[in-house]
Amino acid sequence: MVSRTQIGIVGAGPAGLMLGHLLHLRGIDSVIVEDRGRDHVIDRVRAGVLEQGTVDLMREVGVGTRLDVEGLRHEGIYIAFGGERYRIDLARLTGGRAITVYGQNEVVKDLIAAREHTGRPLHFDASDVRVHDIASDHPRLSFCAAGQPHDVRCDFIAGCDGFHGVCRPTVPTGHLRIYEREYPFAWLGILANAAPSSEELVYSLHERGFALFSMRSPSVTRLYLQCATDEDIAQWPDERIWNELRVRLSTHDGWAPHEGQITQKGVTPMRSFVAEPMQYGSLFLAGDAAHIVPPTGAKGLNLAVADVWRLACAMGEYYESGSRGLLEGYSSAALRRTWRAQRFSWWMTSMLHRSDDPNPFDHKRQLAELENLVSSEAAMASLAENYVGLPLG
Ligand SMILES: Cc1cc2nc3c(=O)[nH]c(=O)nc-3n(C[C@H](O)[C@H](O)[C@H](O)COP(=O)(O)OP(=O)(O)OC[C@H]3O[C@@H](n4cnc5c(N)ncnc54)[C@H](O)[C@@H]3O)c2cc1C
Numbered sequence: 001m002v003s004r005t006q007i008g009i010v011g012a013g014p015a016g017l018m019l020g021h022l023l024h025l026r027g028i029d030s031v032i033v034e035d036r037g038r039d040h041v042i043d044r045v046r047a048g049v050l051e052q053g054t055v056d057l058m059r060e061v062g063v064g065t066r067l068d069v070e071g072l073r074h075e076g077i078y079i080a081f082g083g084e085r086y087r088i089d090l091a092r093l094t095g096g097r098a099i100t101v102y103g104q105n106e107v108v109k110d111l112i113a114a115r116e117h118t119g120r121p122l123h124f125d126a127s128d129v130r131v132h133d134i135a136s137d138h139p140r141l142s143f144c145a146a147g148q149p150h151d152v153r154c155d156f157i158a159g160c161d162g163f164h165g166v167c168r169p170t171v172p173t174g175h176l177r178i179y180e181r182e183y184p185f186a187w188l189g190i191l192a193n194a195a196p197s198s199e200e201l202v203y204s205l206h207e208r209g210f211a212l213f214s215m216r217s218p219s220v221t222r223l224y225l226q227c228a229t230d231e232d233i234a235q236w237p238d239e240r241i242w243n244e245l246r247v248r249l250s251t252h253d254g255w256a257p258h259e260g261q262i263t264q265k266g267v268t269p270m271r272s273f274v275a276e277p278m279q280y281g282s283l284f285l286a287g288d289a290a291h292i293v294p295p296t297g298a299k300g301l302n303l304a305v306a307d308v309w310r311l312a313c314a315m316g317e318y319y320e321s322g323s324r325g326l327l328e329g330y331s332s333a334a335l336r337r338t339w340r341a342q343r344f345s346w347w348m349t350s351m352l353h354r355s356d357d358p359n360p361f362d363h364k365r366q367l368a369e370l371e372n373l374v375s376s377e378a379a380m381a382s383l384a385e386n387y388v389g390l391p392l393g
Helices: 014-025 040-044 054-060 064-068 104-118 238-249 300-321 324-352 359-374 378-389
Strands: 001-004 009-010 030-033 072-074 076-081 084-089 098-102 125-133 140-145 149-154 158-161 177-193 202-206 210-215 220-229 262-275 283-285
Touching: 009 014, 009 125, 009 220, 014 104, 014 158, 014 300, 040 104, 054 064, 054 140, 054 300, 064 104, 064 283, 064 378, 076 359, 084 378, 098 210, 104 262, 125 210, 140 262, 202 238, 202 359, 210 238, 210 300, 238 262, 262 324, 283 324, 300 324, 324 359, 324 378, 359 378
Parallel strands: 001 149, 009 030, 009 158, 076 202, 158 283
Antiparallel strands: 072 098, 076 084, 125 140, 140 149, 177 220, 177 262, 202 210, 210 220
Protein backbone atom coordinates (compact mmCIF):
# COMPACT_ATOMS: atom_id res chain seq x y z
CA MET A 1 0.00 0.00 0.00
CA VAL A 2 1.66 3.22 -1.15
CA SER A 3 0.69 6.46 0.59
CA ARG A 4 2.01 9.95 1.20
CA THR A 5 2.47 12.10 4.28
CA GLN A 6 4.49 15.14 5.26
CA ILE A 7 6.35 13.65 8.27
CA GLY A 8 7.05 9.97 8.86
CA ILE A 9 7.50 9.40 12.60
CA VAL A 10 9.19 6.23 13.83
CA GLY A 11 8.33 5.38 17.47
CA ALA A 12 5.29 6.06 19.65
CA GLY A 13 7.11 6.92 22.87
CA PRO A 14 6.80 10.40 24.37
CA ALA A 15 8.93 11.96 21.59
CA GLY A 16 7.05 10.49 18.61
CA LEU A 17 3.58 10.99 20.06
CA MET A 18 4.22 14.56 21.21
CA LEU A 19 5.75 15.43 17.83
CA GLY A 20 2.70 14.02 16.02
CA HIS A 21 0.43 16.11 18.25
CA LEU A 22 2.40 19.36 17.85
CA LEU A 23 2.48 18.88 14.06
CA HIS A 24 -1.27 18.17 13.99
CA LEU A 25 -1.93 21.48 15.79
CA ARG A 26 0.01 23.20 13.00
CA GLY A 27 -2.01 21.39 10.34
CA ILE A 28 0.93 19.17 9.35
CA ASP A 29 0.18 15.56 8.47
CA SER A 30 2.17 12.63 9.85
CA VAL A 31 2.20 8.85 10.06
CA ILE A 32 3.39 7.32 13.35
CA VAL A 33 4.67 3.76 13.29
CA GLU A 34 5.50 1.75 16.41
CA ASP A 35 6.83 -1.80 16.54
CA ARG A 36 5.32 -2.68 19.96
CA GLY A 37 1.68 -3.14 20.95
CA ARG A 38 -0.53 -0.35 22.32
CA ASP A 39 -0.80 -1.95 25.79
CA HIS A 40 2.93 -2.57 26.01
CA VAL A 41 3.67 1.06 25.18
CA ILE A 42 1.16 2.30 27.76
CA ASP A 43 2.18 -0.11 30.52
CA ARG A 44 5.95 0.51 30.31
CA VAL A 45 6.99 2.05 33.65
CA ARG A 46 9.82 4.51 33.16
CA ALA A 47 10.30 8.17 34.05
CA GLY A 48 7.94 10.13 36.28
CA VAL A 49 9.29 13.64 36.88
CA LEU A 50 8.09 16.40 34.55
CA GLU A 51 9.94 19.70 34.34
CA GLN A 52 7.96 22.94 34.53
CA GLY A 53 8.40 23.48 30.76
CA THR A 54 7.03 20.01 29.95
CA VAL A 55 3.97 20.64 32.16
CA ASP A 56 3.39 24.09 30.63
CA LEU A 57 3.63 22.64 27.12
CA MET A 58 1.22 19.78 27.86
CA ARG A 59 -1.34 22.30 29.15
CA GLU A 60 -0.79 24.68 26.25
CA VAL A 61 -1.37 21.98 23.64
CA GLY A 62 -4.47 20.53 25.28
CA VAL A 63 -3.14 17.31 26.82
CA GLY A 64 -2.89 18.55 30.40
CA THR A 65 -6.39 17.88 31.76
CA ARG A 66 -5.61 14.64 33.60
CA LEU A 67 -2.14 15.93 34.52
CA ASP A 68 -3.79 18.87 36.30
CA VAL A 69 -5.99 16.53 38.32
CA GLU A 70 -3.62 13.62 39.00
CA GLY A 71 -0.13 15.15 38.74
CA LEU A 72 1.63 15.91 42.04
CA ARG A 73 3.29 19.33 41.98
CA HIS A 74 6.46 19.35 44.09
CA GLU A 75 8.06 22.62 45.10
CA GLY A 76 11.07 21.00 46.74
CA ILE A 77 13.26 17.90 47.01
CA TYR A 78 15.30 16.45 49.85
CA ILE A 79 18.97 15.55 49.77
CA ALA A 80 19.97 13.09 52.51
CA PHE A 81 23.39 12.09 53.82
CA GLY A 82 24.94 11.40 57.21
CA GLY A 83 21.50 10.51 58.58
CA GLU A 84 20.07 14.01 57.95
CA ARG A 85 17.63 15.30 55.31
CA TYR A 86 18.03 18.76 53.81
CA ARG A 87 15.24 20.39 51.79
CA ILE A 88 15.98 22.31 48.61
CA ASP A 89 13.18 24.78 47.99
CA LEU A 90 12.90 24.61 44.20
CA ALA A 91 10.08 27.13 43.91
CA ARG A 92 11.69 29.80 46.11
CA LEU A 93 15.01 29.44 44.30
CA THR A 94 13.54 29.61 40.78
CA GLY A 95 10.82 32.25 41.02
CA GLY A 96 7.95 29.77 41.44
CA ARG A 97 8.98 26.97 39.07
CA ALA A 98 8.53 23.36 40.21
CA ILE A 99 8.42 19.76 39.04
CA THR A 100 5.34 17.56 38.68
CA VAL A 101 5.29 13.83 39.40
CA TYR A 102 3.21 12.19 36.66
CA GLY A 103 4.23 8.83 35.21
CA GLN A 104 5.60 8.59 31.68
CA ASN A 105 2.98 5.93 30.99
CA GLU A 106 0.27 8.47 31.88
CA VAL A 107 1.84 11.02 29.51
CA VAL A 108 1.88 8.39 26.78
CA LYS A 109 -1.73 7.43 27.51
CA ASP A 110 -2.84 11.08 27.17
CA LEU A 111 -0.90 11.53 23.93
CA ILE A 112 -2.29 8.32 22.39
CA ALA A 113 -5.84 9.47 23.26
CA ALA A 114 -5.14 12.86 21.64
CA ARG A 115 -3.71 11.18 18.52
CA GLU A 116 -6.63 8.77 18.19
CA HIS A 117 -9.00 11.73 18.52
CA THR A 118 -7.42 13.37 15.45
CA GLY A 119 -7.93 10.25 13.33
CA ARG A 120 -4.42 10.59 11.90
CA PRO A 121 -2.51 7.29 11.38
CA LEU A 122 -0.89 5.57 14.36
CA HIS A 123 0.21 2.00 13.64
CA PHE A 124 1.05 -0.29 16.56
CA ASP A 125 2.60 -3.79 16.29
CA ALA A 126 4.34 -2.87 13.03
CA SER A 127 7.08 -5.19 11.81
CA ASP A 128 10.05 -4.74 9.51
CA VAL A 129 10.10 -0.95 10.04
CA ARG A 130 12.70 0.69 7.79
CA VAL A 131 13.62 4.15 6.55
CA HIS A 132 14.95 4.67 3.03
CA ASP A 133 16.54 7.40 0.90
CA ILE A 134 17.26 9.66 3.88
CA ALA A 135 20.02 11.47 1.97
CA SER A 136 17.42 12.65 -0.57
CA ASP A 137 14.46 15.05 -0.42
CA HIS A 138 12.10 12.09 -0.88
CA PRO A 139 12.64 9.73 2.07
CA ARG A 140 10.37 6.73 2.55
CA LEU A 141 9.12 4.73 5.46
CA SER A 142 8.24 1.08 4.98
CA PHE A 143 6.67 -1.37 7.41
CA CYS A 144 4.11 -4.10 7.71
CA ALA A 145 1.02 -3.50 9.86
CA ALA A 146 -2.14 -5.58 10.29
CA GLY A 147 -0.77 -7.99 7.71
CA GLN A 148 -0.36 -5.30 5.06
CA PRO A 149 2.92 -3.88 3.71
CA HIS A 150 3.09 -0.06 3.70
CA ASP A 151 5.34 2.27 1.72
CA VAL A 152 4.95 5.87 2.87
CA ARG A 153 6.47 8.73 0.88
CA CYS A 154 7.50 11.59 3.20
CA ASP A 155 9.06 15.07 3.13
CA PHE A 156 10.99 14.33 6.34
CA ILE A 157 11.44 11.46 8.76
CA ALA A 158 11.62 11.89 12.53
CA GLY A 159 13.60 9.15 14.27
CA CYS A 160 11.85 9.01 17.67
CA ASP A 161 12.51 5.29 18.12
CA GLY A 162 14.63 5.31 21.26
CA PHE A 163 18.16 4.09 21.89
CA HIS A 164 17.71 0.68 20.21
CA GLY A 165 15.70 1.93 17.23
CA VAL A 166 16.37 1.60 13.50
CA CYS A 167 16.78 5.25 12.49
CA ARG A 168 20.15 6.19 13.97
CA PRO A 169 21.89 3.09 12.49
CA THR A 170 20.71 4.08 8.98
CA VAL A 171 22.96 7.16 9.02
CA PRO A 172 26.02 6.17 6.96
CA THR A 173 29.17 5.40 8.91
CA GLY A 174 31.33 8.42 9.51
CA HIS A 175 28.50 10.96 9.61
CA LEU A 176 27.72 10.62 13.31
CA ARG A 177 30.12 11.25 16.15
CA ILE A 178 29.32 9.27 19.30
CA TYR A 179 30.13 10.46 22.82
CA GLU A 180 29.53 7.82 25.46
CA ARG A 181 30.13 6.96 29.10
CA GLU A 182 28.94 3.82 30.87
CA TYR A 183 28.71 3.86 34.66
CA PRO A 184 29.97 0.98 36.84
CA PHE A 185 26.59 0.69 38.60
CA ALA A 186 22.87 0.40 37.81
CA TRP A 187 19.52 1.09 39.53
CA LEU A 188 17.27 -1.57 40.96
CA GLY A 189 13.83 0.06 40.79
CA ILE A 190 10.57 -1.06 42.40
CA LEU A 191 6.95 0.04 42.38
CA ALA A 192 5.11 -0.62 45.64
CA ASN A 193 1.53 -0.26 46.83
CA ALA A 194 2.47 2.02 49.71
CA ALA A 195 1.41 5.59 50.45
CA PRO A 196 4.44 7.90 50.12
CA SER A 197 5.90 8.74 53.55
CA SER A 198 7.30 12.02 52.21
CA GLU A 199 5.48 14.51 50.00
CA GLU A 200 8.72 15.18 48.13
CA LEU A 201 11.50 13.07 46.57
CA VAL A 202 14.47 12.07 48.75
CA TYR A 203 17.86 11.56 47.09
CA SER A 204 20.21 9.78 49.50
CA LEU A 205 23.91 9.01 49.55
CA HIS A 206 24.69 6.26 52.06
CA GLU A 207 27.97 4.42 52.55
CA ARG A 208 26.22 1.32 51.10
CA GLY A 209 25.27 3.31 47.99
CA PHE A 210 22.66 5.61 46.50
CA ALA A 211 18.92 5.31 47.13
CA LEU A 212 16.00 7.37 45.82
CA PHE A 213 12.57 7.68 47.33
CA SER A 214 9.90 8.85 44.90
CA MET A 215 6.26 8.20 44.13
CA ARG A 216 3.76 7.87 41.30
CA SER A 217 0.51 8.67 43.11
CA PRO A 218 -0.90 9.11 46.64
CA SER A 219 -0.93 5.31 46.99
CA VAL A 220 2.09 4.15 44.94
CA THR A 221 5.75 4.57 45.89
CA ARG A 222 8.65 4.27 43.44
CA LEU A 223 12.03 3.47 44.98
CA TYR A 224 15.49 2.84 43.62
CA LEU A 225 18.72 1.34 44.94
CA GLN A 226 22.18 1.60 43.43
CA CYS A 227 23.23 -1.94 42.44
CA ALA A 228 25.76 -3.76 40.26
CA THR A 229 25.46 -3.58 36.47
CA ASP A 230 25.04 -7.38 36.32
CA GLU A 231 22.75 -7.52 39.35
CA ASP A 232 20.62 -10.68 39.40
CA ILE A 233 17.11 -9.56 40.35
CA ALA A 234 16.35 -13.13 41.51
CA GLN A 235 18.75 -12.51 44.41
CA TRP A 236 16.52 -9.67 45.65
CA PRO A 237 13.45 -11.07 47.41
CA ASP A 238 11.12 -8.33 48.68
CA GLU A 239 12.38 -8.48 52.26
CA ARG A 240 15.98 -7.88 51.17
CA ILE A 241 14.88 -4.86 49.10
CA TRP A 242 12.97 -3.30 52.02
CA ASN A 243 15.87 -3.94 54.42
CA GLU A 244 18.30 -2.24 52.10
CA LEU A 245 15.95 0.69 51.45
CA ARG A 246 15.44 1.15 55.21
CA VAL A 247 19.20 1.18 55.82
CA ARG A 248 20.00 3.61 53.01
CA LEU A 249 17.05 5.99 53.37
CA SER A 250 16.11 6.24 57.06
CA THR A 251 17.18 9.46 58.75
CA HIS A 252 17.81 10.40 62.41
CA ASP A 253 14.52 12.35 62.58
CA GLY A 254 12.70 8.99 62.35
CA TRP A 255 11.73 9.26 58.69
CA ALA A 256 11.68 6.02 56.64
CA PRO A 257 9.79 4.85 53.57
CA HIS A 258 6.42 3.16 54.10
CA GLU A 259 6.48 -0.45 52.99
CA GLY A 260 3.92 -2.35 50.97
CA GLN A 261 3.39 -4.98 48.31
CA ILE A 262 6.01 -4.76 45.55
CA THR A 263 4.26 -4.89 42.18
CA GLN A 264 7.22 -4.43 39.84
CA LYS A 265 11.02 -4.82 39.94
CA GLY A 266 13.65 -4.08 37.33
CA VAL A 267 17.29 -3.16 36.81
CA THR A 268 18.07 -0.04 34.73
CA PRO A 269 21.60 0.46 33.38
CA MET A 270 23.18 3.92 33.62
CA ARG A 271 24.60 5.47 30.50
CA SER A 272 25.47 8.88 29.06
CA PHE A 273 25.31 8.92 25.26
CA VAL A 274 25.13 11.62 22.59
CA ALA A 275 25.09 11.19 18.79
CA GLU A 276 26.06 14.32 16.87
CA PRO A 277 24.64 15.82 14.74
CA MET A 278 20.94 15.04 15.29
CA GLN A 279 20.19 15.33 11.58
CA TYR A 280 21.31 13.60 8.42
CA GLY A 281 19.65 14.66 5.15
CA SER A 282 15.89 14.31 5.64
CA LEU A 283 16.20 12.35 8.89
CA PHE A 284 15.92 14.18 12.22
CA LEU A 285 16.68 12.32 15.46
CA ALA A 286 14.88 13.22 18.69
CA GLY A 287 14.80 11.93 22.26
CA ASP A 288 16.55 8.71 23.29
CA ALA A 289 17.32 7.95 19.63
CA ALA A 290 19.93 10.73 19.85
CA HIS A 291 20.90 10.86 23.52
CA ILE A 292 20.67 8.99 26.82
CA VAL A 293 21.22 10.43 30.28
CA PRO A 294 21.54 8.57 33.56
CA PRO A 295 18.15 8.93 35.31
CA THR A 296 19.52 10.72 38.42
CA GLY A 297 18.69 14.16 37.01
CA ALA A 298 15.24 13.07 35.72
CA LYS A 299 16.00 14.54 32.31
CA GLY A 300 15.41 11.80 29.68
CA LEU A 301 11.69 12.28 29.06
CA ASN A 302 11.96 16.07 29.39
CA LEU A 303 14.79 16.25 26.86
CA ALA A 304 12.72 14.19 24.43
CA VAL A 305 9.83 16.66 24.78
CA ALA A 306 12.17 19.66 24.35
CA ASP A 307 13.64 18.13 21.16
CA VAL A 308 10.29 17.58 19.50
CA TRP A 309 8.97 21.00 20.53
CA ARG A 310 11.96 22.49 18.70
CA LEU A 311 11.54 20.16 15.74
CA ALA A 312 7.83 20.97 15.41
CA CYS A 313 8.62 24.72 15.42
CA ALA A 314 11.21 24.15 12.68
CA MET A 315 8.89 22.04 10.54
CA GLY A 316 6.11 24.58 11.12
CA GLU A 317 8.33 27.38 9.82
CA TYR A 318 9.25 25.30 6.78
CA TYR A 319 5.63 24.60 5.79
CA GLU A 320 4.50 28.16 6.52
CA SER A 321 7.26 30.07 4.75
CA GLY A 322 9.47 27.59 2.91
CA SER A 323 12.41 28.64 5.09
CA ARG A 324 14.78 25.91 6.25
CA GLY A 325 16.48 28.20 8.80
CA LEU A 326 15.13 26.53 11.96
CA LEU A 327 15.46 23.05 10.44
CA GLU A 328 19.12 23.69 9.73
CA GLY A 329 19.62 25.01 13.27
CA TYR A 330 17.71 22.15 14.93
CA SER A 331 20.66 19.90 15.68
CA SER A 332 22.95 22.54 17.17
CA ALA A 333 20.19 24.09 19.31
CA ALA A 334 18.96 20.70 20.56
CA LEU A 335 22.52 19.58 21.30
CA ARG A 336 23.19 22.72 23.36
CA ARG A 337 20.31 21.75 25.69
CA THR A 338 21.32 18.09 25.61
CA TRP A 339 24.84 18.83 26.81
CA ARG A 340 23.51 21.05 29.64
CA ALA A 341 21.33 18.10 30.71
CA GLN A 342 24.25 15.70 30.31
CA ARG A 343 26.39 17.84 32.59
CA PHE A 344 23.67 18.08 35.24
CA SER A 345 22.82 14.36 35.10
CA TRP A 346 26.50 13.40 35.32
CA TRP A 347 27.02 15.80 38.27
CA MET A 348 24.02 14.46 40.21
CA THR A 349 25.12 10.88 39.47
CA SER A 350 28.73 11.34 40.51
CA MET A 351 27.75 13.25 43.67
CA LEU A 352 25.28 10.62 44.88
CA HIS A 353 26.66 7.16 43.94
CA ARG A 354 29.28 5.10 45.75
CA SER A 355 32.23 3.96 43.66
CA ASP A 356 33.86 0.55 44.16
CA ASP A 357 37.21 2.21 44.61
CA PRO A 358 38.60 1.11 48.00
CA ASN A 359 40.35 4.51 48.25
CA PRO A 360 38.05 6.55 50.57
CA PHE A 361 39.03 9.88 48.97
CA ASP A 362 36.03 10.03 46.63
CA HIS A 363 33.49 9.34 49.36
CA LYS A 364 34.95 12.15 51.53
CA ARG A 365 34.90 14.46 48.50
CA GLN A 366 31.24 13.57 47.84
CA LEU A 367 30.31 14.40 51.43
CA ALA A 368 32.09 17.76 51.10
CA GLU A 369 30.23 18.40 47.84
CA LEU A 370 26.91 17.65 49.56
CA GLU A 371 27.80 19.87 52.55
CA ASN A 372 28.61 22.65 50.14
CA LEU A 373 25.34 22.11 48.29
CA VAL A 374 23.04 22.27 51.31
CA SER A 375 24.83 25.19 52.96
CA SER A 376 25.15 27.48 49.92
CA GLU A 377 22.21 29.41 48.43
CA ALA A 378 24.15 29.69 45.16
CA ALA A 379 24.77 25.95 44.95
CA MET A 380 21.14 25.12 45.80
CA ALA A 381 19.91 27.67 43.23
CA SER A 382 22.07 26.05 40.54
CA LEU A 383 20.64 22.61 41.32
CA ALA A 384 17.10 24.01 41.45
CA GLU A 385 17.36 25.83 38.10
CA ASN A 386 18.55 22.70 36.35
CA TYR A 387 16.19 20.32 38.14
CA VAL A 388 13.00 22.25 37.31
CA GLY A 389 14.38 22.61 33.78
CA LEU A 390 15.65 25.37 31.56
CA PRO A 391 13.02 27.29 29.55
CA LEU A 392 12.10 25.50 26.30
CA GLY A 393 13.01 28.36 23.98
C1 LIG B 1 14.07 0.81 30.90
C2 LIG B 1 14.07 2.31 31.06
C3 LIG B 1 13.82 2.87 32.31
C4 LIG B 1 13.84 4.26 32.46
N1 LIG B 1 13.64 4.77 33.69
C5 LIG B 1 13.68 6.11 33.86
C6 LIG B 1 13.50 6.67 35.14
O1 LIG B 1 13.26 5.96 36.11
N2 LIG B 1 13.59 8.02 35.27
C7 LIG B 1 13.85 8.84 34.19
O2 LIG B 1 13.93 10.06 34.33
N3 LIG B 1 14.02 8.32 32.95
C8 LIG B 1 13.95 7.00 32.76
N4 LIG B 1 14.14 6.49 31.54
C9 LIG B 1 14.37 7.41 30.42
C10 LIG B 1 13.08 7.90 29.76
O3 LIG B 1 12.07 6.96 29.93
C11 LIG B 1 13.38 8.14 28.27
O4 LIG B 1 14.32 9.19 28.20
C12 LIG B 1 12.15 8.47 27.43
O5 LIG B 1 11.35 7.33 27.29
C13 LIG B 1 12.55 9.00 26.05
O6 LIG B 1 11.44 9.03 25.19
P1 LIG B 1 11.59 8.67 23.65
O7 LIG B 1 10.24 8.84 23.07
O8 LIG B 1 12.72 9.43 23.07
O9 LIG B 1 12.04 7.16 23.60
P2 LIG B 1 11.22 5.84 24.01
O10 LIG B 1 10.34 6.11 25.17
O11 LIG B 1 12.24 4.75 24.13
O12 LIG B 1 10.29 5.57 22.77
C14 LIG B 1 10.77 5.03 21.57
C15 LIG B 1 9.66 4.22 20.94
O13 LIG B 1 10.12 3.71 19.69
C16 LIG B 1 9.72 2.36 19.58
N5 LIG B 1 10.62 1.69 18.64
C17 LIG B 1 11.86 1.19 18.86
N6 LIG B 1 12.34 0.63 17.75
C18 LIG B 1 11.38 0.77 16.80
C19 LIG B 1 11.29 0.37 15.45
N7 LIG B 1 12.27 -0.31 14.86
N8 LIG B 1 10.18 0.67 14.77
C20 LIG B 1 9.15 1.34 15.36
N9 LIG B 1 9.18 1.73 16.65
C21 LIG B 1 10.29 1.44 17.37
C22 LIG B 1 9.79 1.84 21.00
O14 LIG B 1 9.01 0.66 21.20
C23 LIG B 1 9.27 3.03 21.78
O15 LIG B 1 7.87 2.99 21.94
C24 LIG B 1 14.11 5.10 31.34
C25 LIG B 1 14.34 4.53 30.09
C26 LIG B 1 14.33 3.14 29.94
C27 LIG B 1 14.61 2.57 28.57
